[in-house]
Amino acid sequence: MTEIFGVPLPALLGQLMLGLVNGSFYAVLSLGLAVIFGMLNIINFAHGALYMAGAFFAWMGLTYWGLGYWWSLLAAPLAVGAVGVVIERLLLQWLYKLDHLYGLLLTFGLALIVEGIFRDQYGISGLPYEIPDELSGAFNLVFMFLPKYRAWVIVASLAVCFVTWFMIEKTRLGAYLRAATENPKLTQAFGINVPLMVMLTYGFGVALAGFAGMLAAPATQVNPLMGSNLIIVVFAVVVIGGMGSILGSIVTGLGLGVIEGLTKVYYPEASATVVFIIMAIVLMIRPAGLFGKEK
Amino acid sequence: MKAKRIAIAIAAALGFAAGAAQAQISDNMVKIGVLTDMSGAYSDLAGAGSVEAVKMAVEDFKAKNKPAFAIEVVAADHQNKGDIASAKAREWFDRDKVDVITDMVTTSTALAAMKVAKDKNRIAIMSGPASTLITNENCNDVAVHYTYDTYALANGTAKAVVKQGGKTWFFLTADYAFGQSLEKDASAVVVANGGKVLGSVRHPFPGTDFSSYLLKAQASGAQVIGLANAGTDTTNSIKQAAEFGITPKQSLAGLLMFITDIHSLGLKATQGMYLTEAFYWDRNDETRAWSKHFFERQKKMPTMVQAGLYSATMHYLNAVKAVNSDDTQKVMAQMKQTKINDFFAKNGYIRADGRMVHDMYLMQVKKPEESKYPWDYYWVRQTIPAEEAAQPLSMSKCPLVKK
Numbered sequence: 001m002t003e004i005f006g007v008p009l010p011a012l013l014g015q016l017m018l019g020l021v022n023g024s025f026y027a028v029l030s031l032g033l034a035v036i037f038g039m040l041n042i043i044n045f046a047h048g049a050l051y052m053a054g055a056f057f058a059w060m061g062l063t064y065w066g067l068g069y070w071w072s073l074l075a076a077p078l079a080v081g082a083v084g085v086v087i088e089r090l091l092l093q094w095l096y097k098l099d100h101l102y103g104l105l106l107t108f109g110l111a112l113i114v115e116g117i118f119r120d121q122y123g124i125s126g127l128p129y130e131i132p133d134e135l136s137g138a139f140n141l142v143f144m145f146l147p148k149y150r151a152w153v154i155v156a157s158l159a160v161c162f163v164t165w166f167m168i169e170k171t172r173l174g175a176y177l178r179a180a181t182e183n184p185k186l187t188q189a190f191g192i193n194v195p196l197m198v199m200l201t202y203g204f205g206v207a208l209a210g211f212a213g214m215l216a217a218p219a220t221q222v223n224p225l226m227g228s229n230l231i232i233v234v235f236a237v238v239v240i241g242g243m244g245s246i247l248g249s250i251v252t253g254l255g256l257g258v259i260e261g262l263t264k265v266y267y268p269e270a271s272a273t274v275v276f277i278i279m280a281i282v283l284m285i286r287p288a289g290l291f292g293k294e295k
Numbered sequence: 296m297k298a299k300r301i302a303i304a305i306a307a308a309l310g311f312a313a314g315a316a317q318a319q320i321s322d323n324m325v326k327i328g329v330l331t332d333m334s335g336a337y338s339d340l341a342g343a344g345s346v347e348a349v350k351m352a353v354e355d356f357k358a359k360n361k362p363a364f365a366i367e368v369v370a371a372d373h374q375n376k377g378d379i380a381s382a383k384a385r386e387w388f389d390r391d392k393v394d395v396i397t398d399m400v401t402t403s404t405a406l407a408a409m410k411v412a413k414d415k416n417r418i419a420i421m422s423g424p425a426s427t428l429i430t431n432e433n434c435n436d437v438a439v440h441y442t443y444d445t446y447a448l449a450n451g452t453a454k455a456v457v458k459q460g461g462k463t464w465f466f467l468t469a470d471y472a473f474g475q476s477l478e479k480d481a482s483a484v485v486v487a488n489g490g491k492v493l494g495s496v497r498h499p500f501p502g503t504d505f506s507s508y509l510l511k512a513q514a515s516g517a518q519v520i521g522l523a524n525a526g527t528d529t530t531n532s533i534k535q536a537a538e539f540g541i542t543p544k545q546s547l548a549g550l551l552m553f554i555t556d557i558h559s560l561g562l563k564a565t566q567g568m569y570l571t572e573a574f575y576w577d578r579n580d581e582t583r584a585w586s587k588h589f590f591e592r593q594k595k596m597p598t599m600v601q602a603g604l605y606s607a608t609m610h611y612l613n614a615v616k617a618v619n620s621d622d623t624q625k626v627m628a629q630m631k632q633t634k635i636n637d638f639f640a641k642n643g644y645i646r647a648d649g650r651m652v653h654d655m656y657l658m659q660v661k662k663p664e665e666s667k668y669p670w671d672y673y674w675v676r677q678t679i680p681a682e683e684a685a686q687p688l689s690m691s692k693c694p695l696v697k698k
Contacts, residue, residue, distance in 0.1 A: 011514050018506045116334075123595075125339040125559035126527060131538065138540055144510070147538045219538070220503050221530050221559065225335070229503050264507035269470050271507075272499035 007265055014144030015265045016258055021150045023257020024157035025212055029230065030237040030249040031161055032208035035168070038244035039181050039201040042092055042103040047234070048227030049111035050206045054080050054213025056118060059129050059222045069132035073214055080210025081203040088202040093195070111228070118224035126221030135218075153215050160211060161250045168246055177201065236279045242292020252290060319620040320364045321392065327353070327608065328387045330380060330408060331398040331423065333372035336501045336526040340553040340598045341400040341423045346370045347593050348601040349397060352608035360616055369393065373404045380404035381411045388415040394621045395420060395611055397604055402426035402473040409438040416623050420611060422603040425525070425551055426476035427686060430648040434693035437623055439630070441651045442603030443573045445473070446686040448550050449480035451571025451657045451679050456519055456548045457488040459569075464548075465517035466495035467508050467532060469524035474500070477523040477550050485521075493517045500524070505532045506539060513541050525551045530560050537564060553598045557672045562663040570658050574599035574639060575673050578656070581638040596670045606639035607651075643681070648693040655684040 004012055029051060036044045057076040061067030067075065087110065095103045135149045168174040180187045180194045188194045213227070220226060237256050241248030256275055263271040270277075282290060329349050331341045346368070353366050369391065373380040380399060387393035388411065396412060399405040400423030412419035413435040421429060422442045429440045453464075464485050468474040474497070482492045493515045496508045509532065512520045520536070522529050529549055536542045549556070552570040576586035576596045585605070589597045597605075614629040615621055635643035635651065643653035658673040666672060688696050 008514075011510070014510050015507055018504075018510065021506070022504055119334065119338070123339045123555075123559075124334075124336065124342070124527070125555050126530060127559065128534070128561050128564070145513075145540050147540070149538065150506075219535070221527060221534060223527055225527075226503060229501060261507060265511075268496050268498055268508065272502075 005266065010143035012262075012265060015261045017141075017144060017146060018150070019258035019261020019264075020254065021153050021257070022260060023254035024154050025216060025230070025253075026234055026237050026257050027161050027250045027253030028157045028208055028212040028215070029234040030241065030253045031164055031246065032205040032212075033234065033238045034241070034244055034246055034249040035164070035208070036202055036205035037238070038246070039177060039205075040088075040092065040103075040198055041096065041100065042107065042202070043100055044202075044205065045104055045108040045231070046087070046110040046114065047107075047206065047209050048229075048231030049114040050080050050084065050209040050227070051213040051216070051230065052118065052224060052227035053083065053114060054210030055129070055217040055222045055226060056122075056213075056224075057210065058214045058217040059127050062129065069135075069218070073211075076214040077207040077211040080213070081207030084206030085199055085203040087206075088199050092202065093198075096198075111231075115224050115228060122224060124224060126223035126226075129217040129222050131218040149218055153219065156215060157212075160208070164208070165246050165250065233275050236275045238289075240275075240279050240282045240289055242289025245289065245291040245293075248289060248291025319622075320615070321394075321621055323363070324365045324367060324392070325612070325615055325621055326367045326369065326387075326391065326393045326395075327611075328384075328391075328393040328396040329368060329370040329398050329604075330373050330383060330387075330396050330404070331370065332375050332400045333370070335375050336528070337375065337400045337423065339555045339559075339595075340526065341398055341600045344589075344593050344595065344597060344601045345398045345400075345423070345604050348589065348597065348605040349608045351589065351592070352605045352612065356609060356612045360612075362612075362616060364615075366612070373399065373401075373408075375401045375404060377403040377407035381407040384408040384411040384419075385415070388412070388417050394418065394623075397421070397607060398423045398600070400424060400600065401471075402428065402476065403471060405429055406433050406472065409433070409435060412437050418611070418623055418627060420607045422607055423600045424473065426473050427480060428472060428476060430646075430650040430686070431692040434648045434695055436649075436695060437627060438649045439607070439645055439651060440649050441607045442599055443571075443655065444650070444686075445477040445480040445551075447573075447655045447679070447684040448477065448571045449484045450683060451655055451677075452548055452550055452569050453481045453484040453521065454488055455569050455657050455677070456546075457485055457490040461519035461546060461548070462490045463517045464490060464492045464519045464521050465512045465515040466492070466521045466523050467505070467512060468495055468497045469500045469528055470497040471500050473525070474523045478521070481521055481523060481550055495523075498524070498528070500528065501526070502528055503531060505535050508532075509536050509539055509541055513539070513545065517545065519546050519548050521548045521550055523550050525553075526556070530556050533560055533564055553600070554596060554670070554672060555598055557660055558595075558670070562661060562666055562672065565660045566662045568660045569676070570660070571655055571679070572599045572658055572673075573653065573655050574602040575656060575658060575675060576602075577671065577673070578675055585638045602639050606635065606637050609637065610635050646685075646688065647695050647697070648688070648691050649695075650685055652681045652685045654681050655679040 054076045058072040061072045131149045138147045241252035263274040329346045331345045395418040397420045402424040405424035409419040420439045466478045468478045614626045618625045618629045631645045640653035657677040
């Protein structure tokens, strides 16, 4: 059997595939962060908590209201997005003129509150969410046994990432958005409602977090801390990709998922650290991140 | 006049006597600190339930004994970090005059806090942590390891599984003191019973995605995948093993699982698994009575950690009452020479190395259709006698053990 550095090729391919699955989650989450940072200049630390809220929404939908997976997939991002709009209107809009630090502290506080509430209500062990019937089972890819659900995660995330990228980079709406980021006063002077766009952007950014949470619900236990375990890595992804860069966050998310997967093959003990090592190296060589522009 | 003088003398004598009695217990107050995981991965199996169990013990002790001294319970979150645990313990001992610290649910926090207890000459009673390091290399004369340890878990679960025919093993291990200790103990048991360990993989703690490690375990071809981790790491491993089609072709052995994990995963995912516990609420009338009392307050059935803490707190308070002092050495001596007989343990005793020796139980998780009422999760398959459940003193690496 072909081996690469002592690991059989099929096993390596399997691990790369899994890296891609994790990378998909990183990509969707960091994309949301990048959109929010790009538009609002807010470092959204509540992202992890809202990701968790998305997963809990799925669980509650199924448990209390009998809402199936596919409906939840639509409803969870909308619900989380609506929460985001409320947060933006009530709290964040007062902070745009201030230093980044204030937004960071506010959203960090929000994250702690939201997690605390869920922890108090549901405990820490987590709640089970079954994989929908259509997606249970697995593909036999010769080199590995890929659960259909994991394959679906990759497909769904890539689709969402592509649509987001297309919308922001290639459509008129996206052009307004980018213009509003570049020069809000001038854009407003052209008759574009900038505050509304900002509000919707934040709603959309956190809806992406809700979507990722919903995707994660059947793959892991639905757990109040699922977001805080992930968010730090996702921030590292955003920093590596370049703060606010849409394409950067997608590519880096997937790439780092794969690198992390490889680390799990060769030296699992370092798999929680490798992303940060890369971050340190990238910051030394390109302080603005791989895809970021120096200002 | 004479009568009056006698009266004054008696009063003075009484006052002196009372004063002397009070002086035995510093500030006339016994302070119990519950140092536990209030918010992290282990907060369901310990956490608020641990604090509640200690409070229950204090209330029951007060109701029964009407002690002349006051008892106060304080609690803090050690966040599963050794440095926070030792800082908090130091603060409690130096500033708040805490007499005894309890729980310490991760091995790293236990090792850090028990060292501080030794420096400050106060007592540390551990119910949450698992590593046998606590009663071996790191043992000291003020620490008690009360509820369970990795030796007992390995001897219960690993032995049972090997005897059922699970001869080849692969370990999925949480990469810190506890996981490594559990893997080591379980490997020894597997080998001693004629099994073989094919390999292991160490994952960072805490983790969410275990699929990579599970794939390695799958590739190893081992019959049994031993989960040397705990809490949410274990539940996620079990869930993902089913997703990747690893179970039921290979079977899983949860080396440290609590009833809260079974509750969280459901019987469908866990049925048939073996696990070792020091306590099961539905084992007999005595355990049921206490657990229902606990359930009324906490809305959850107790884990062995929480039940053990109640028992430990009661044992400590009884010792304080018996020697009428909160002096560390006196209380420790009394605790070590008194047997523990309550709903949690029968004829339990604390050895020189600090291990509380008592029976453990091998459980098997029921099938969904066998479960008749809420929290009806286990068959008690075997009682592991105390002497088998505890590491023999001849193997001890604790300097306090005279050989």
